[in-house]
Amino acid sequence: MTTLQDCQALDAQDALRPLRERFALPQGVIYLDGNSLGAQPRAAAARVAEVVQQEWGQGLITSWNKAGWITLPERLGDQFAPWIGAGAGEVVFTDTTSINLYKVLTAAARIAREDAPARTKLISERSNFPTDLYIAQSVCQEYGLELVLLEPEEIAGALQDDVAISMLTHVNYRTGAMHDMAAVTAAAHARGILCVWDLCHSAGAVPVDLKGADADFAVGCSYKYLNGGPGAPAFVWAHPRLINRFWQPLSGWFGHAEPFKFVPDYHPAQGIQRYLCGTQPMVSMSVLQCGLDIYTEAERFGGMAALRAKSLALTDLFIRLVEERCQGHGLGLATPREHAARGSQVCLTREEGLGVEGKDSGAYAIVQALIARGVIGDFRKGDGTGRHKDILRFGFTPLYVGFEDVWHAVEHLRQVLESGEWQQPGFNTLNAVT
Template sequence: MSDARSGAVPDLTTVPDLVAEADLTAEAAKLDADDGLRDKRELFVLDETVYLDGNSLGALPAHVPGRVADVISRQWGELRIRSWDESGWWTAPERIGDRIAPLVGAAPGQIVVGDSTSVNVFKAVVAAVRIARAADEGRDEIVVDATTFPTDGYIAESAARLTGCRIVPVAPGDVPGVLGERTAAVLLNHADYRTGRLHDLPGLTRAVHDAGALVVWDLCHTAGALPVGLDEHGVDLAVGCTYKYLNGGPGSPAYLYVRADLQPRFDSPLPGWNSHAEPFGMRPGFAAADGAVRGRVGTPDILSMLALEAALDVWDGVGVDAVRAKSLALTDFFLRCVGAYVPQGRVESLTPAAHAERGSQVALRCAGAGDVMRRLIERGVVGDYRAPDVLRFGFTPLYVSFGDAERAARVLADTLD
């Protein structure tokens, strides 16, 4: 039997007798007993449900309600306006950004938290075009991931209209072939939201830089699940949400990364009083603040922002490399269980076999996927469905166990049978 950590993924069109007869339940128990992250599971509010939708909304860290209650009752209820200074509300966007920074491989002072992912994509893409054009006015193309989450495409098209650029949609693997002297900015997703396929951030970043352009990475489906290495790979700008693998809560604020040496040239298309050099000067003319503060716009969403800050406590003492190792082991093991349990020919894995190309989710193509997922949820296995035929299972290593993976595959098999 192949080891769960080997990276070998079975051909799901066949069911080898040895795997079919293996005691995968016992193996799951042993893997859970050896799991160095197993104690983190106790930090979350969980029940008997197998929750494999953390790539849409992360589970609630158990201590967050108490912290939010303090923000509401004491900081807001008692201190009121004094909390902007005494409770640190004013500096929260940068303070929380510095807590996210090590999870995406960034030094402090380069991430600001606030607004939605869509708003931050808009800021980043327009700013990238402006920086590129300041050096070369002839750059008038924005290359965008043709397989991207739809909103990123909508935002890129709006940014193109605003800046007078044209959009060049292309699959991530084909990006190097369309880059040239007219390329201003490139917007890419680190992982495909449907299949979980991981794109080559280091290689594509180098290719964009070799063409004299800037790159913007969307980290929504990777931050908190695997190493990103923003500083190491010289990424220009990046954005991401915090309600998936970072467990910040529904609608929790997104973040914007601006590489330190680009910050003096970061010209936001949404300047606001919070990004002014003298925010309380109330001057009619705008003068941008120094550093990542330039990425701010208006008054921060304090309640959701401080809920996120509390949620990040679950990362204390956790290395992203350990999270990545467990993620790969979990997805390998789940695919083995699917291969052993699910009737032949009923599902097809869209998840890359190679670890270097895999995020932290498993996508299975399945006839009647929407109805299958509805029945799975009724039976206590929560994933999600992507039209027209994809079952999507997200694996959050801080709280998903190998026992969860085995049970999910078993219930899937029973449902399809």
């Protein structure tokens, strides 16, 4: 049996431990929801005061050049590119994940229409994050494609000659299951299918090698593992072989070859800059840099190899402790045990009918009871079919979560279950945001 002392020993040996001090975490909170909204870097407070009071307040319009606002989307892209296996000049931070997905799906649809007009399908996962499916639905409607939703085990067989585009999220938001990006991409390319990857739950959380996997397009958000702040601008990447083939349709002035020439005709910039559109929110974008800077610092602590090793150790420990200490309460594991198939979160299921008065699974109330104790995870509702069950979701950001945190989180879960306190009235108002 694993003990508290074992966990404390793991923290004592943790080479990444100093990075936890880069974050301002509330007293008394064990934060296992960094896969929804990352924690606040301490540097953000000073940085945001500087950008508001000095750069904006004192520098005013001159800060577009003097403070480097104008190039920040590209500079942040270059800074973060190595963490996803991209090169300099291939990534920009801009707009939102949904909007960036619209850009790359449209580009992919235009390329497919030109290269392979007979292909009629865009495939994705039924339990993909909904906004991805909504955007795909819109693009399919515009380009005459059929959106085909699959279960994970159906994907390999569906990569056929009638498919134009595969749009998958690398790590599933509900289960934490991770696709083999290189293998899926290779199988898709063997059939002439373009691959679009959503990295919302993998950027900064797991090793990503877009060029190694030979992916075609990728998008992702910065407010989860990257700790960029609520709604911080998202990122977009396109493989250099495709980047200049088509305009994306959101052809705003920041994507123009010469945005400050103010000419009436659109001429897209060469390279990823053409995926920019309008003026970006510089206060939010400046704060985002504080999150990325911690990744840059993490290079000195072993980079992604060290983060991944710790992430797997944290999630392994959580699974082990739940299984050792929370038996007999109807919990199950939705996340793969196999390391190669796991992101940086663990999702538990609970049997239907074990909820209050025998209704539902009780998973939502258990999460609320944990939050009341300061253990912040979140809940994702099932679809009622039994295939996609109610989920208790716990994210483990190796930059700031420690092994003792895992111990206490499971101990709180054990107490919540054994005491029955989750059945108290009040633990039942939905307030979840991915």
